[in-house]
Amino acid sequence: MAxxxxxxxxxxxxxxxxxxxTLDLIDSNEISPPRNAQLxxxxxxxxxxxxxxxxxxxxxxxxxxxxxxxxxNTGGTxxxxxxxxxxxxxxxxxxxxxxxxxILHDELYAQQTCLYRYYGENSLVLPASKDSxxxxxxxxxxxxxLDSSNMTTDDWGRIGKxxxxxxxxxxxxxxxxxxxxxxxxxxxxxxxxxxxGKPIILTGSQVPIYELRNDGRDNLLxxxxxxxxxxxPEVGLYxxxxxxxxxxxxxxxxxxxxxxxxxxxxxxxxxxxxxIINWDTVWxxxxxxxxxxxxxxxxxxxLLRLFPGITAATVRAFLQPPMQGVVLETYGSGNAPDNRxxxxxxxxKATDSGVIIINCTQCLRGTVSTSYATGKxxxxxxxxxxxxxxxxxxxxxxxxxxxxxxxDLEAKKKxxxxxxxxxxxxxxxxxxxxxSDSRFIQVIAKSLSISCKEELEAIRDALTPPxxxxxxxxxxxxxxxxxxEMGSNLSLGDYDGxxxxxxxxxxxxxxxxxxxxxxxxxVYAKDRxxxxxxxxxxxxxxxxVVRLLRKTGxxxxxxxxDEAGVELCSLAASGDLEGLEIxxxxxxxxxxxxxxxxxxxxxxxxxxxxxxxGL
Ligand SMILES: NC(=O)C[C@H](N)C(=O)O
Numbered sequence: 064m065a066x067x068x069x070x071x072x073x074x075x076x077x078x079x080x081x082x083x084x085t086l087d088l089i090d091s092n093e094i095s096p097p098r099n100a101q102l103x104x105x106x107x108x109x110x111x112x113x114x115x116x117x118x119x120x121x122x123x124x125x126x127x128x129x130x131x132x133x134x135x136n137t138g139g140t141x142x143x144x145x146x147x148x149x150x151x152x153x154x155x156x157x158x159x160x161x162x163x164x165x166i167l168h169d170e171l172y173a174q175q176t177c178l179y180r181y182y183g184e185n186s187l188v189l190p191a192s193k194d195s196x197x198x199x200x201x202x203x204x205x206x207x208x209l210d211s212s213n214m215t216t217d218d219w220g221r222i223g224k225x226x227x228x229x230x231x232x233x234x235x236x237x238x239x240x241x242x243x244x245x246x247x248x249x250x251x252x253x254x255x256x257x258x259x260g261k262p263i264i265l266t267g268s269q270v271p272i273y274e275l276r277n278d279g280r281d282n283l284l285x286x287x288x289x290x291x292x293x294x295x296p297e298v299g300l301y302x303x304x305x306x307x308x309x310x311x312x313x314x315x316x317x318x319x320x321x322x323x324x325x326x327x328x329x330x331x332x333x334x335x336x337x338x339i340i341n342w343d344t345v346w347x348x349x350x351x352x353x354x355x356x357x358x359x360x361x362x363x364x365x366l367l368r369l370f371p372g373i374t375a376a377t378v379r380a381f382l383q384p385p386m387q388g389v390v391l392e393t394y395g396s397g398n399a400p401d402n403r404x405x406x407x408x409x410x411x412k413a414t415d416s417g418v419i420i421i422n423c424t425q426c427l428r429g430t431v432s433t434s435y436a437t438g439k440x441x442x443x444x445x446x447x448x449x450x451x452x453x454x455x456x457x458x459x460x461x462x463x464x465x466x467x468x469x470x471d472l473e474a475k476k477k478x479x480x481x482x483x484x485x486x487x488x489x490x491x492x493x494x495x496x497x498x499s500d501s502r503f504i505q506v507i508a509k510s511l512s513i514s515c516k517e518e519l520e521a522i523r524d525a526l527t528p529p530x531x532x533x534x535x536x537x538x539x540x541x542x543x544x545x546x547x548e549m550g551s552n553l554s555l556g557d558y559d560g561x562x563x564x565x566x567x568x569x570x571x572x573x574x575x576x577x578x579x580x581x582x583x584x585x586v587y588a589k590d591r592x593x594x595x596x597x598x599x600x601x602x603x604x605x606x607x608v609v610r611l612l613r614k615t616g617x618x619x620x621x622x623x624x625d626e627a628g629v630e631l632c633s634l635a636a637s638g639d640l641e642g643l644e645i646x647x648x649x650x651x652x653x654x655x656x657x658x659x660x661x662x663x664x665x666x667x668x669x670x671x672x673x674x675x676x677g678l
Pocket of ligand 1 (some may be wrong): 107138139140141209210211212242243244267270357370416
């Protein structure tokens with residue numbers, strides 16, 4: 064033990080250093096349960112302090128039975144009431160209103176489990192799902208609440224920052240927002256949220272939730288169920304039983320509950336009898352970097368819609384400094400008059416002087432191309448093809464890209480033509496193998512006399528988890544490649560919810576973990592027992608794997624953290640410094656008390672030594 068690189072003295076320093084950022088995070092915008100760990104080491108144990116504990120059915124598997132969602136209420140019709148015959152947001156009424164709606168809140172469970180004391184006054188809980196799971200959600204209400212027509216880029220930044228601050232405390236996020244500019248906010252957040260690993264779902268309604276017939280209840284319920292149950296690492300928009308990719312939507316109807324369309328991309332999920340997730344479509348960050356929110360946005364951007372007879376003077380005025388980026392909404396497949404030299408000259412002058420102009424179509428569906436002479440002239444004038452991007456996505460992408468201080472103009476232009484968050488279709492002509500190309504699947508299909516696409520996909524999905532977990536066990540990257548070729552999703556869990564990443568983390572094969580993380584595996588997957596890949600890597604003491612997972616944004620779940628004090632004390636009691644070191648690398652707070660109120664550092668008479676100054 065003497066030659067251990069990790070002594071108890073630096074453990075105490077580390078503990079201090081580790082606890083510091085946690086404290087710094089607490090401000091009025093962060094909603095989290097009380098951090099006084101001495102009160103209740105686990106939520107389950109906490110239940111025993113409730114007077115009505117005898118009536119509660121204990122959770123079958125603590126940690127897996129409750130999911131937490133943060134709801135950020137920015138305003139919108141969903142929470143509006145009539146004043147002087149016009150609809151306007153009503154502050155401080157939403158939580159009270161929801162408490163009276165049994166489909167959105169189970170007051171009995173809340174009372175029995177001391178929900179408010181543990182999660183805060185603005186918390187609510189959905190009734191139990193079919194598999195006895197609960198979604199506990201906490202509402203953060205903005206002041207003032209806004210009609211979304213009043214939203215600005217500063218409001219997008221505020222939402223982004225609040226998600227970032229609370230990222231580790233919740234499984235998913237729901238943003239309540241007015242429908243008028245929801246497509247813009249959803250697009251902007253999709254770019255601002257870099258290396259996203261958890262669901263962020265915007266929703267709202269066409270009719271206030273307080274009215275007899277309204278769409279707010281269903282929309283909120285659906286968004287909560289998806290955000291709390293599925294690790295969809297995207298900014299989505301949930302409306303009228305469909306989850307869409309946020310940067311693919313546009314508002315198409317003012318008078319229907321079916322207010323949004325995603326003309327160029329099928330929904331990510333449909334809530335019918337069951338909620339069906341279209342996992343093949345789900346976009347994944349495929350990076351090992353940690354989640355962060357980039358709130359720097361450039362406001363010198365604009366949308367200009369071509370119309371027959373538009374004058375060169377109008378175009379010139381629009382493109383004057385300080386304008387730096389413009390989405391030009393063109394005709395059909397990206398066309399403009401090729402007999403209007405005056406117009407084309409204005410566009411050319413602007414691009415020559417460094418204005419980035421993106422060519423997007425005015426049509427609801429389809430992509431820009433260069434099939435016509437009237438389209439080619441715009442390429443010649445220095446415009447960048449916007450593919451099948453919506454104007455909302457193109458505008459917010461410009462705002463995000465132009466704010467990148469470390470990129471020169473060429474790099475920004477390149478970034479604009481790349482697919483960053485699934486906002487445009489990348490041209491992979493011929494690169495994607497279809498399911499029936501896979502020899503393996505074909506052999507199985509033949510032996511089972513199966514030929515239709517749906518049946519083939521069902522076989523693939525049934526076989527993927529055990530095959531991918533087996534490949535993870537032995538670190539067989541080629542097997543992963545073969546599975547991916549079939550269109551398999553390497554994040555799918557087996558019967559116990561164990562994903563290939565869980566297995567690779569148990570095995571400690573760094574290369575395999577790296578591969579899975581860069582091919583869409585999520586660090587937030589929880590198996591049937593509530594265990595995360597990080598918890599598995601800690602358990603099997605794979606230090607480098609733990610480091611990589613942390614770099615990617617992994618953190619202990621709330622229940623794992625609650626249990627940590629006891630585990631840490633037992634490691635300290637047996638003088639297991641290596642074990643303690645791994646826990647601290649994984650983000651555990653070494654000052655977390657165990658059963659008797661003592662923490663790891665105090666256990667067995669070990670003195671808590673003050674850390675060297677400066678830490
Ligand atoms: N349905 C709505 O939410 C429309 C409202 N004007 C808003 O965007 O805030």
